[in-house]
Amino acid sequence: MKLPGFIPNKTNMGKTISEKILSEHSGKDVKADDFVIAKVDLCLLQDGTGPLAVKQLEHLGIKRVVNPQGIAVFLDHAAPSPRKELSNDHITLRNFARKTGCYLFEIGEGVCHQIMSELFTSPGNVLVGADSHTCTGGALGAFATGMGSTDVAVAMGLGKTWFRVPQTIKIAVSGKFEPGVYAKDFMLYLIGTLGAEGATYKALEFTGAAMVSLPMSERLVISNMAVEAGAKAGIFASDKVTKAYLKQHGREEKYREMKSDKDAKFEKVINIEVDKLAPMVSLPHTVDNAKPVDKIGKVKIHQVFIGSCTNGRIEDLKLVAGIWKGRKRDPDTRVIVTPASKDVYLMAAREGLLETFIEFGATVTTPGCGACVGVHGGILGDGENCISTSNRNFLGRMGNPKSFIYLASPATAAASAIRGEITDPREYL
């Protein structure tokens, strides 16, 4: 799909990244709070939301999608399928992909947001996905946001959707992360500060030395969790890190500069200093219930989950393997590791990480979302506590409303697996 040419800035006012991308895609010079019909470059469906989107396209009487090369369908939430109903949903999606010519990612290929980032999302894109963590794509300088099945069905069928152009909150982050403190800790802290609806309808834009210095693996964590503060998008300006990531995945030619103008109008600017930030944990049952790891007291852990679209990347797995090497899990704590994609899984195999995981006493599962979303592969028992590197700890999230989920970084989760209780990872660095 060809992008419309850049729209001259008639109002002569600086624009945020969201305003720039939505101006380009609507062919109009738009600013925050305008309603626009915008061209959509990329659509994402997964096996929990895809079947309903397919049904809605049928109700619409639409048989062809506008841009099959921009649509990716993922079998990741039930991979491999634990039930016949879900196997039948997979058939629906396979048939849809075959009929329309869009991309299908089979069981084992990985979590939708990881693969979108590796293979599809580029700076300046509009990406809509029938999954709330579609905002992950903001790490690559795209306008990426989650919607429902019907919205994505219409976006596939018409090649466009409507938006209210969001106001942008600039998150300006200075300082340097201490050892043992990661992007995940920063996001749990930020969501704790903003609140679970502190950024509803807004775009967050992450800037400042502490953000610019982050590798793509860490930027993806931050954009991924923007929705947990209610945000529509969580965006980074594109830069040499973006370029290197695209190159690594054979897509260097997709690089373009995407940044807010110097005189862009932000709704507000929040300044944060990360120098003194400690490892953070979000306590049950909301993500914004975040506390420093050394302030939560003794919490017994029955299950550790390392994985998800938030923290299942190779960098995360290396970090975890480094902590686990030569150690054993607590005998009363079970451990699940789910690489975010087939590529991550392969790298983990080639670098000997899988051996470390197995020797430590962990179970390594097929790349996918099953444990995080409570479908299969790690459902908790009554009264059990899980420390998870995923992004949500809502009541019932991991399949049992009588269980408790604590969110943390891979390092904190890994350290907790050794002790069988929530543990400060700095003791193991």
Place this chain on the structure above:
Amino acid sequence: MILRGKAWKFGNDISTDLIAPGRYFHLRSDLNELAKHVLEDADPQFASKVDKGDLVVGGRNFGLGSSREHAPTIIKLSGVSCVLAKSFARIFFRNAINIGLPAIECDTDKISAGDELEVSLEKGAIRNVTKKTDLKFAPLPKAMTQILQDGGLVEHIKKHGDFKIE
């Protein structure tokens, strides 16, 4: 159009995991079956006792979390005419309108469980028949009103052949 029914009260942060739990993931292609579990983890009585026309009344950030459109869809399928909340999470709000379920922001502290309510979407007014009080609410953005009036996004697109949003 006047929507009439009694209030079912819920608290803050009613997530889509509470509305359409992940453990019923396999029922997503059988919405009537999934609807038997609507809001089960927030109020186990709700699905079996809700009457046609009743209103779901939440606190802040109603519908946070997953983009699963099944959440507003099964609320609607259970017979609920309208969801009131102090605030909504963005994706839930958009989904509700897209499937033709009115979602209204208002001060729900003034509504108690079981209150008989009458909602006029056109007037932006809620009559609490039980308490004999009135509440006002701001109209939806125009784009959403158009979609809702057409009966949801599918009907909107079928009717106009395109987005007809000003």
